[in-house]
Amino acid sequence: MQAEFKHMLRRLRWQIIGWSLGVVLYDLLLAFFYPSMVDMGDAIIDYIKAFPQGMVAFFENIYAIATPMGYLDVYFFSYMHLIIGILAIGTGAGLLAGDEERGTLDLVMAQPVSRSGLFWGRWTALLAALVIILAAGWLSWALPSRSIGMDLTWRQLLLPFLPLLAVLMLFASLALLLSMILPAARIAGMATGALLVGNYLLAGLANLNEKLQPVMKYTPLHYYQGGTAVEGLELCWLLGLLAAALLAAAAAWLLFLRRDIRVGGERSWKLT
Amino acid sequence: MKDALAIEIKGLIKAYGPVQALRGVNLEVRRGEILGFLGPNGAGKTTTIRCLLDLIRPQSGQMRVLGLDPRKDSVALRSRVGYLPGELKLEGNLTVKETLRYFDNLRGRRSDWRYVRRLAEQLELDLEKPVKNLSKGNKQKVGLIQALMSRPELLLLDEPTSGLDPLMQQVVYRLLREARAGGATVFFSSHVISEVEAIAERVAIIRSGVIVEEAEPGALINMSLRRFRLRFREPVDIDPLTAVEGVTLVERKGDREATLQVEGEVDGFIKALGAFPVSDLQSDHLSLEEVFLAYYKNGQKNDPREEQEDAGRV
Numbered sequence: 001m002q003a004e005f006k007h008m009l010r011r012l013r014w015q016i017i018g019w020s021l022g023v024v025l026y027d028l029l030l031a032f033f034y035p036s037m038v039d040m041g042d043a044i045i046d047y048i049k050a051f052p053q054g055m056v057a058f059f060e061n062i063y064a065i066a067t068p069m070g071y072l073d074v075y076f077f078s079y080m081h082l083i084i085g086i087l088a089i090g091t092g093a094g095l096l097a098g099d100e101e102r103g104t105l106d107l108v109m110a111q112p113v114s115r116s117g118l119f120w121g122r123w124t125a126l127l128a129a130l131v132i133i134l135a136a137g138w139l140s141w142a143l144p145s146r147s148i149g150m151d152l153t154w155r156q157l158l159l160p161f162l163p164l165l166a167v168l169m170l171f172a173s174l175a176l177l178l179s180m181i182l183p184a185a186r187i188a189g190m191a192t193g194a195l196l197v198g199n200y201l202l203a204g205l206a207n208l209n210e211k212l213q214p215v216m217k218y219t220p221l222h223y224y225q226g227g228t229a230v231e232g233l234e235l236c237w238l239l240g241l242l243a244a245a246l247l248a249a250a251a252a253w254l255l256f257l258r259r260d261i262r263v264g265g266e267r268s269w270k271l272t
Numbered sequence: 273m274k275d276a277l278a279i280e281i282k283g284l285i286k287a288y289g290p291v292q293a294l295r296g297v298n299l300e301v302r303r304g305e306i307l308g309f310l311g312p313n314g315a316g317k318t319t320t321i322r323c324l325l326d327l328i329r330p331q332s333g334q335m336r337v338l339g340l341d342p343r344k345d346s347v348a349l350r351s352r353v354g355y356l357p358g359e360l361k362l363e364g365n366l367t368v369k370e371t372l373r374y375f376d377n378l379r380g381r382r383s384d385w386r387y388v389r390r391l392a393e394q395l396e397l398d399l400e401k402p403v404k405n406l407s408k409g410n411k412q413k414v415g416l417i418q419a420l421m422s423r424p425e426l427l428l429l430d431e432p433t434s435g436l437d438p439l440m441q442q443v444v445y446r447l448l449r450e451a452r453a454g455g456a457t458v459f460f461s462s463h464v465i466s467e468v469e470a471i472a473e474r475v476a477i478i479r480s481g482v483i484v485e486e487a488e489p490g491a492l493i494n495m496s497l498r499r500f501r502l503r504f505r506e507p508v509d510i511d512p513l514t515a516v517e518g519v520t521l522v523e524r525k526g527d528r529e530a531t532l533q534v535e536g537e538v539d540g541f542i543k544a545l546g547a548f549p550v551s552d553l554q555s556d557h558l559s560l561e562e563v564f565l566a567y568y569k570n571g572q573k574n575d576p577r578e579e580q581e582d583a584g585r586v
Binding site: 003004006007011102103104106107108109110111112113114115258260261263264 | 318322325327328329346347348350351353355357358359360361362363365374375377378379380415418
């Protein structure tokens, strides 16, 4: 498991570097824009009130945009799960099925490594990759926080990254699970991406139409705290998301244990 | 007595949906022997080998490999087996050395790197080259080294010389003989009769998912089938040629051209041909499937496919 973990992390190194760099640069840009947002005070709120309701609905805390919590939520945490979700879902879907389709899994599985060791070694490598990227994101907010007048401790700044990590791992694990069920990794990736975007849109629409609120309760993003976590973490929600991620991963693991490893290529839709 | 067997397969059945890949394979491979697993494409060679490594799971049947159950003791078993897949695919962004290090790490770093370098020298492979820049033949060499580098007790090689030039094929034969001399058992698949003749001590022939024959390689000569295209300087009567045992007429074009098929040894045919005014001669080895078709048509063996169908009717 350790060898596979190291190898997978090594394979992901350029993605880790690229995504970390992108997140850091974006964070720094936003961080240094924060003081001018605070200076605008009520003027920005009046300006936002002129926005169409349909647009505002997607940013729950937009009227608190001049506060650290609101600013972090609106400008970073309200959509960062969609952006980093591209990496999480893509990697999750291709974690095993991708190599199987390329034909490289066959030889790896012929080495003295158990299916469980291979599975969890790769899954933990994906977890580690996301932790590194989010840690870079956290540091790029935490380091300049004092100089930009963002009155939050490092610990407070860390808190919203935990639900973000949980929701990313949930969708990554879901993509992994679907890659064990659907005929191709790309189909699993597309399906999970559609679920994530669909859930995001539903969350926005539920803010406009109360009748959708009960439906939202059955979706993962309802339990994603976003930037509001700086004011206190909903531990149950976080644990719930992590449990769901583990459950999806465990289901994928069980399917992988029973799976015939293909020589290469995608499966077909034909029921055999 | 059972310990004398490296591989023991009984009634192995594997289907991919409606496709019956293995229809009850029974096979024993003795420890320390080189067994050639011969069969045409799609006969079930790869499926059998992949079942032995628990890469795919059969519907029924029993297997013991080095005394272990491939399903229950897969990790322990794989640590004692070197495997070369038939369709070798490697990660392109690693060098040869990094690729071999990765496999060695998965094997618990047991490989002797002096041996690895010696193998690379013998196979004329540059360890520093990125895998993505290698030709098919050179990638095959990487696969062979990873299979051999931990000096496993059992080598499961699916078409080991695929993509290699004839000189390199000879090097591979030598390496396999060396491995055998070191105590390893070699189980390799091939669809080339001459290759199996060259190296195997015993041959198992699989066709349509059933082992149809287990024999000494010398017996393969009986299955050898060549096709000769002949052109004569002047019109000839070829009856004296077709009268030779094992020779049949495939095609006659006018009275100056003929295509003949020769089964088994060609000595009688060549001697008879000496009396003819030959202006040109071309010789081809037939594919294994063509050989099998001719072999079964001649009534020397029952076609396993027909046997299966008959069994189904009963």
